[in-house]
Amino acid sequence: xxxxxxxxxxxxxxxxxxxxxxxxxxxxxxxxxxxxxxxxxxxxxxxxxxxxxxxxxxxxxxxxxxxxxxxxxxxxxxxxxxxxxxxxxxxxxxxxxxxxxxxxxxxxxxxxxxxxxxxxxxxxxxxxxxxxxxxxxxxxxxxxxxxxxxxxxxxxxxxxxxxxxxxxxxxxxxxxxxxxxxxxxxxxxx
Amino acid sequence: xxxxxxxxxxxxxxxxxxxxxxxxxxxxxxxxxxxxxxxxxxxxxxxxxxxxxxxxxxxxxxxxxxxxxxxxxxxxxxxxxxxxxxxxxxxxxxxxxxxxxxxxxxxxxxxxxxxxxxxxxxxxxxxxxxxxxxxxxxxxxxxxxxxxxxxxxxxxxxxxxxxxxxxxxxxxxxxxxxxxxxxxxxxxxx
DNA sequence: GTCTATATGTGGATAGAC
DNA sequence: GTCTATCCACATATAGAC
Numbered sequence: 001x002x003x004x005x006x007x008x009x010x011x012x013x014x015x016x017x018x019x020x021x022x023x024x025x026x027x028x029x030x031x032x033x034x035x036x037x038x039x040x041x042x043x044x045x046x047x048x049x050x051x052x053x054x055x056x057x058x059x060x061x062x063x064x065x066x067x068x069x070x071x072x073x074x075x076x077x078x079x080x081x082x083x084x085x086x087x088x089x090x091x092x093x094x095x096x097x098x099x100x101x102x103x104x105x106x107x108x109x110x111x112x113x114x115x116x117x118x119x120x121x122x123x124x125x126x127x128x129x130x131x132x133x134x135x136x137x138x139x140x141x142x143x144x145x146x147x148x149x150x151x152x153x154x155x156x157x158x159x160x161x162x163x164x165x166x167x168x169x170x171x172x173x174x175x176x177x178x179x180x181x182x183x184x185x186x187x188x189x190x
Numbered sequence: 191x192x193x194x195x196x197x198x199x200x201x202x203x204x205x206x207x208x209x210x211x212x213x214x215x216x217x218x219x220x221x222x223x224x225x226x227x228x229x230x231x232x233x234x235x236x237x238x239x240x241x242x243x244x245x246x247x248x249x250x251x252x253x254x255x256x257x258x259x260x261x262x263x264x265x266x267x268x269x270x271x272x273x274x275x276x277x278x279x280x281x282x283x284x285x286x287x288x289x290x291x292x293x294x295x296x297x298x299x300x301x302x303x304x305x306x307x308x309x310x311x312x313x314x315x316x317x318x319x320x321x322x323x324x325x326x327x328x329x330x331x332x333x334x335x336x337x338x339x340x341x342x343x344x345x346x347x348x349x350x351x352x353x354x355x356x357x358x359x360x361x362x363x364x365x366x367x368x369x370x371x372x373x374x375x376x377x378x379x380x
Numbered sequence: 381g382t383c384t385a386t387a388t389g390t391g392g393a394t395a396g397a398c
Numbered sequence: 399g400t401c402t403a404t405c406c407a408c409a410t411a412t413a414g415a416c
Contacts, residue, residue: 152363
């Protein structure tokens with residue numbers, strides 16, 4: 001019952017692809033890059049994925065699962081305000097990666113939404129699920145019909161500061177905006 | 191003194207490249223695309239630009255000039271609050287293009303900042319000039335040391351909503367966030 | 381299932397005639 | 399200055415041995 005280095009090859013491929021796509025973007029990441037990073041020979045990729053888009057889709061599915069798990073952990077808190085605080089705290093925790101490579105979902109949407117396609121659509125869906133969850137928290141806070149706008153506003157702020165942090169390579173931007181948003185959530189009437 | 195269709199070839203090339211880069215992104219735009227869009231034969235591009243990066247740089251310079259002109263027009267208003275309102279109004283005016291292709295500067299930064307290089311740096315500089323101008327308006331409003339944070343907050347909101355509008359292909363997002371920000375600027379104490 | 385070798389297409393850049 | 403034809407590198411995808 002011997003075990004290979006880290007998980008099965010499919011998992012290693014998706015992990016490698018996720019890392020590279022986040023750091024370099026989807027177009028700039030080649031199958032050769034993924035092969036090297038994962039240690040799986042180039043020609044073997046096609047056994048696990050029939051195309052580069054299929055790898056991209058698997059990467060997005062992996063992100064979707066990660067966000068599912070995060071939301072579940074945030075829901076351990078009974079107060080929706082605390083849940084939103086946890087969400088904002090995530091960007092604070094990841095501020096180094098954000099200022100280096102941006103938001104893994106947001107930059108993917110920005111890069112691929114212009115051309116459309118399966119990967120772009122699934123990345124947008126991940127963003128949409130997150131937005132829906134945020135909106136639900138505002139609803140629980142009694143914001144009613146304004147909840148959708150508030151969710152878009154919060155997600156915009158997070159995505160926007162991630163983009164600025166990436167462009168200016170400035171961690172402090174995330175720190176300051178996160179503090180700003182934490183106050184904003186705390187001070188919301190309701 | 192006969193005249194060619196629209197301006198000299200160099201200008202036509204940059205205009206075509208700007209349009210395509212905005213709509214498709216930098217990597218996905220090929221020299222062949224630019225050749226076709228501009229009507230300038232492929233092999234002739236090298237006479238005007240020595241590389242694709244040189245074209246990208248010219249496109250960003252064109253954007254920088256456009257924003258210079260915009261800021262100058264906004265400064266016709268003596269009240270900094272009105273100037274900021276004009277800035278926010280710009281995204282409202284361009285909401286259709288934003289929801290189709292995102293912010294011309296922001297998406298370029300998102301795409302290229304991960305790899306660095308001349309084009310990424312100049313795109314970031316355009317964003318920085320805009321940020322500096324916004325900060326100056328807040329300073330004129332007496333916001334003092336908080337002006338930098340306020341500028342980053344406003345620019346983040348604009349960039350964030352542009353990204354969401356692009357991902358979800360939803361014009362209404364821009365309309366609602368613009369209204370939100372207009373109120374925010376109007377209600378700022380000072 | 382795993383891998384080497386390669387086919388096929390495309391993109392950026394250039395050579396050189398006019 | 400302008401344009402046609404082409405080179406070369408590289409990326410995706412596949413063929414087929416083991």
